[in-house]
Amino acid sequence: MSPGKRQSIGTLARNGAAAGIIKLVSAGLTFLLFVAAAMVTDERQFGLFSIAYASASLVSFFSLIGQHAAVMRFWPQYAGSGDLASANGLMVRAILVAAAGLVAASLLMLAAAFLPFATVPEWRELSLATTVLALALGWSEFTSCAFRAKNALFSGLLPRDIFWRVATIAGFAAAGLFSPGISAVAVTSLAAGLLLVCVLPQTIVLLRDTLYAPRGALSEAQKIEFKAVTVGLWGVTALPPALGQASTLLVAAILGPEAAGAIFVADRVMRLAVLALNGLNQALAPQISSAFHGHDRPHVQRIAGLAAISGFGIALAMLAVFVLFGKSILAVFDPAYASDTMHAALIILGLGALVGTACGPTELVMQLTGLQRELFRTLVVVNTLGLGATAGLTVVLGPIGAAIGIAGTMMVWCVTGATITRRRIGIDPSILGFLAGQDATALRTLLRGRP
Secondary structure, three states, X not given: OOOOOOOOHHHHHHHHHHHHXXXXXXXXXXXXXXXXXXXXXXXXXXXXXXXXXXXXXXXXXXXXXXXXXXXXXXXXXXXXXXXXXXXXXXHHHHHHHHHHHHHHHHHHHHHHHOOOOOOOOOHHHHHHHHHHHHXXXXXXXXXXXXXXXXXXXXXXXXXXXXXHHHHHHHHHHHHHHHOOOOOHHHHHHHHHHHHHHHHHHHHHXXXXXXXXXOOOOOOHHHHHHHHHHHHHHHHHHHHHHHHHHHHHXXXXXXXXXXXXXXXXXXXXXXXXXXXXXXXXXXXXHHHHHHXXXXXXXHHHXXXXXXXXXXXXXXXXXXXXXXXXXXXXXXXXXXXXHOOHHHHHHHHHHHHHHHHHHHOOOHHHHHHXXXXXXXXXXXXXXXXXXXXXXXXXXXXXXXXXXXXHHHHHHHHHHHHHHHHHHHHHHOOOOOHHHHXXXXXXXXXXXXXXXXX
């Protein structure tokens, strides 16, 4: 289907459900992946792996220079207007910029590997493995977005979300059988290598289709727009996910690798609460871009509101699960994590996710409707203050303080972003937007038994 063609709510619901199922399976596999890593390592090595994974993720977000979001923003816009030559030209430009960013980031990480770090004897080897993992995570994110921009949902999501996780779990299990007590270096290296293998077919297809497709050079106006939007997208796509990774590193610096591993696990479990909204976002992104730039704002409002109410409902259910079974879930990774402190931290993080999902796909709407600069400014201010607050709270309250800082930052920026979106473009992506819309009116009428 052409990315520019408006999809019906039914089609979007099916695509959203498919993406949601993929994300649900992916979340389950991610849970098992980290459980497998915890089982084949000791508490210290798992903490080091958590630091390596967080560091690689953080670097991968910035190294793409926003190109994964740029293709989601511009490909549907150009292809939707019938300008496939510009769309393909844009893809070539994005691939080159993303590749340059990944290479530059990798070189910087390689240089950092040779810095003295006395408290971590395996610093050099772990840094080298982390470099490869950062490169793999970054490129896999770009290829996923490139396929999703073309509405190739399954081709975009399956390699990393499903295939890599299955392969990595199997790899950890096999390695544990032959060598109990695996190091963080080995676990990180194995995960990185398997990810590169899993996205290789995706890479070949993307490069083949891009090189052989008819394409034209971007006009001067398109180049100017591309550069201007990319700067904003770079910041807004890197800062939100980087916050979670930076928080893990912050806890490690203040409390040590064992505490960092516990917060890392709690954060990953919390992400189950935002699973439904993230799954819907995979299907909504091209539609939001093409509908908004095609001057169909009511369609954007409707699908954003439906995403908000769906995501909020799942997040509320997951918070109840955290309250009732949180200790048991944390104990799967390590019995030491099943403490009252970490259970409270998980519930606090779940409350942050609940407020975040109530605000709906705020970040996505702002990225794709030209509000990336406003989003960037909001993220810089809120996240800078949030990291400072998280550091102070961690020093005073330990893991509980870290959870309060992370959850509070999430709440503040989501509410602020939804408010800005409503005021600037008249679209409310939160559940309030749904409750004020026609879908909520129809639902209330149905519940009252009216024809």
